[in-house]
Amino acid sequence: MTFEVPAVDITAYVQDGTVEERAAVARAIDEACRTVGFIQILGHGIARETQEGLASAMDDFFALPLEQKKEYRTPPGINRGYAPPKSESLSLSLGVESASRMNDFFEAFNIGASTADYPEAAAAGVIDESDYSPNTWPDRVPTFEPRVQAYFVEAKRVAETLTTIFADALGLPAGFFDAFTTHSLDVLRMNNYALPPGTVDLDGDLTGMGEHTDYGIVTVLWADQVAGLQVLGSDGAWHDVQPADDALLVNLGDLTGRWTNDRWMSTLHRVKPPIVDGTIQRRRSAAFFHDGDVEAVIATLPSCVDEAHPNLYDPVTVGEHIAAKLAGSRAGVRNAAGRETARVLSAGT
Numbered sequence: 001m002t003f004e005v006p007a008v009d010i011t012a013y014v015q016d017g018t019v020e021e022r023a024a025v026a027r028a029i030d031e032a033c034r035t036v037g038f039i040q041i042l043g044h045g046i047a048r049e050t051q052e053g054l055a056s057a058m059d060d061f062f063a064l065p066l067e068q069k070k071e072y073r074t075p076p077g078i079n080r081g082y083a084p085p086k087s088e089s090l091s092l093s094l095g096v097e098s099a100s101r102m103n104d105f106f107e108a109f110n111i112g113a114s115t116a117d118y119p120e121a122a123a124a125g126v127i128d129e130s131d132y133s134p135n136t137w138p139d140r141v142p143t144f145e146p147r148v149q150a151y152f153v154e155a156k157r158v159a160e161t162l163t164t165i166f167a168d169a170l171g172l173p174a175g176f177f178d179a180f181t182t183h184s185l186d187v188l189r190m191n192n193y194a195l196p197p198g199t200v201d202l203d204g205d206l207t208g209m210g211e212h213t214d215y216g217i218v219t220v221l222w223a224d225q226v227a228g229l230q231v232l233g234s235d236g237a238w239h240d241v242q243p244a245d246d247a248l249l250v251n252l253g254d255l256t257g258r259w260t261n262d263r264w265m266s267t268l269h270r271v272k273p274p275i276v277d278g279t280i281q282r283r284r285s286a287a288f289f290h291d292g293d294v295e296a297v298i299a300t301l302p303s304c305v306d307e308a309h310p311n312l313y314d315p316v317t318v319g320e321h322i323a324a325k326l327a328g329s330r331a332g333v334r335n336a337a338g339r340e341t342a343r344v345l346s347a348g349t
């Protein structure tokens with residue numbers, strides 16, 4: 001079976017498209033979300049230089065010696081700053097313990113929305129620093145912050161455009177998702193998959209990032225064109241995915257799966273970077289997670305429930321769902337087994 005990540009040009013929503021042009025985009029998004037859960041987005045409008053600024057900022061930071069990078073660690077309960085190789089375990093976010101020795105060798109740097117970005121919600125006591133933590137910026141790379149912030153703003157714009165499309169694609173009132181994302185818990189995780197030659201047993205089972213679903217509403221994923229990202233298809237097999245030139249990958253998170261009663265897919269994925277001449281080929285990615293307001297309640301959309309599709313999910317707040325997931329991936333607490341766990345366990349290798 002051939003596996004393809006559909007490409008959709010969203011220009012009609014980024015600029016002022018006609019009603020017909022927008023309807024065609026919304027139909028293509030619905031189809032991709034129902035069948036794959038991953039999409040390649042073209043016409044997103046993020047300038048090449050903004051993407052290159054992100055990539056060069058990552059290169060400059062990750063090139064620092066490990067000991068210097070570790071100066072920017074934060075406690076496991078705070079989803080910000082530097083995470084050294086093997087400090088996070090994505091399979092634990094699913095409740096699956098991995099037997100592999102070199103699982104999750106990625107290193108990452110996380111930034112995200114803080115209380116200062118949403119002064120009204122902070123003043124009203126709706127949000128606080130436990131979820132909306134201040135950023136830790138690496139002052140050893142002085143221009144890291146402006147380069148990464150410039151990309152963050154653009155990725156957020158694309159994520160918001162996507163939720164506008166989602167409302168149309170699901171036949172919901174225009175702007176349906178706006179009420180859930182006024183102070184969205186947004187995080188950009190910059191990932192670096194690289195290990196110095198000779199530090200690992202390359203015959204072992206090497207996984208850059210263990211299998212997982214993303215937790216929130218939608219993820220906008222910038223990835224370089226080095227292979228390694230694999231997506232679990234509905235055929236139960238893992239498939240390699242590489243973005244086309246200038247495409248951004250987009251995938252749905254669990255909250256959208258819950259909202260749509262799994263009509264749309266929160267697709268399992270993992271990263272296994274290639275090994276060339278006995279060395280891991282370096283790979284970079286940056287995932288912008290658009291997770292919604294921490295106190296928003298996500299309950300199954302009535303339009304996605306009928307006799308053939310009984311409701312699969314109880315309502316949950318964004319904060320409860322994300323906290324349980326992060327407790328698994330960052331603090332090593334195995335998440336309660338759920339529907340996604342069963343899918344991982346039934347997939348081959």
Ligand SMILES: O=C(O)CCC(=O)C(=O)O
Pocket residue numbers: 189191209214221223229269271284285286287
């Ligand atoms: O590196 C990639 O392409 C995927 C990263 C990812 O899935 C994540 O950060 O959640």
Ligand SMILES: [Fe+2]
Pocket residue numbers: 212213214269287
């Ligand atoms: Fe992911």
